[in-house]
């Protein structure tokens with residue numbers, strides 16, 4: 254394996270003194286506010302309703318006076334209502350994967366594509382990527398931003414890019430081997446599947462593959478899953494975050510110190526708010542992540558509510574970058590299930606399960622309603638060793654899981670142990686919840 258390289262793509266922007274950064278953000282925010290006020294009727298109306306004129310916004314400190322934007326706004330204004338430039342200036346459309354309902358689209362000018370590419374290039378560089386790398390992109394290509402985003406970023410840093418898109422896992426692995434790919438980009442679920450398949454094919458990644466890092470994102474994952482992917486593929490596995498509404502992947506990414514994702518604050522301003530009161534929360538507190546674009550021309554968005562739960566840390570990182578770091582996303586408020594009145598995030602269940610040896614990272618949560626009562630079943634995939642145990646052993650193993658879940662969530666769940674490989678695997682974003690109450 255090559256030595257880790259702690260390079261920085263754009264030191265001027267990524268390591269800027271924070272005071273100077275806030276000034277730059279303020280300037281760019283003012284320009285954005287003026288642009289949307291003049292060009293986007295929805296924002297003009299919202300600002301008029303609040304009695305705010307663009308000149309009232311003096312800097313980042315006035316962000317809190319601006320109106321929020323939420324996903325339904327993008328749906329209501331579909332397809333062109335939020336565009337702030339004439340269609341003739343738009344060179345690209347991308348759409349969200351539609352995890353939570355109807356897809357939405359955003360438009361990019363050439364400058365927007367360039368900014369997105371820059372953010373993705375910074376991310377690839379954080380993972381140590383450069384001209385000597387062979388980057389295999391196994392995110393889906395298309396309206397979904399994963400594939401094209403990493404493709405552009407890896408091209409920008411001068412790497413050799415293999416645009417595989419997702420799917421056909423054996424072929425992915427054959428390419429990893431034949432081409433000597435050094436970096437992998439896909440969802441963590443898919444990285445896990447690729448890693449498991451590599452091992453099943455009897456390939457020793459240390460000897461037969463040249464992989465050394467991966468940037469994985471587009472869905473929540475945990476440090477336990479990170480450890481598993483790193484072990485299966487013998488790589489550094491880094492978390493990358495993004496959303497179509499802000500550009501795509503690369504809004505933030507981890508450096509090789511793996512201590513939070515560096516937000517590209519010269520292009521977006523992150524805030525954490527209390528999702529109930531909508532009041533901004535100080536750094537370090539957990540809440541909903543909100544972003545304002547400050548360089549976007551096509552579809553600039555003010556205070557966009559991501560519904561992702563997170564925390565921000567403004568301390569300078571060991572790598573030298575000064576921009577704010579985001580914790581791993583703890584879940585989406587949209588993912589939250591209310592079961593017998595208790596709030597449950599699938600990530601909580603994952604954390605409990607991953608702490609039990611013999612349990613694989615694959616599970617399915619099935620929620621239903623019998624009469625007036627919600628029921629929850631957790632199908633837990635176990636390893637071969639556990640599955641080969643006696644019935645009595647399996648029963649006591651289920652009981653252990655039942656108790657751990659009960660103490661972590663305060664809820665009783667029916668635990669069903671299922672054999673290895675029986676829970677579906679995912680080539681894109683995983684779906685671990687089946688809520689039959691909504692059917």
Ligand code: ADP
Pocket residue numbers: 348349350351352353397398469470471472473474492493494495496497498559561581582585
């Ligand atoms: P959607 O999934 O809403 O259809 P996108 O494809 O644009 O839309 O995905 C953006 C969403 O994906 C984010 O709001 C977030 O919920 C999730 N996401 C992206 N990257 C990460 C990550 N590294 N960790 C957790 N969640 C992520």
Ligand code: ZN
Pocket residue numbers: 507508509510515570571572573574
């Ligand atoms: Zn860092």
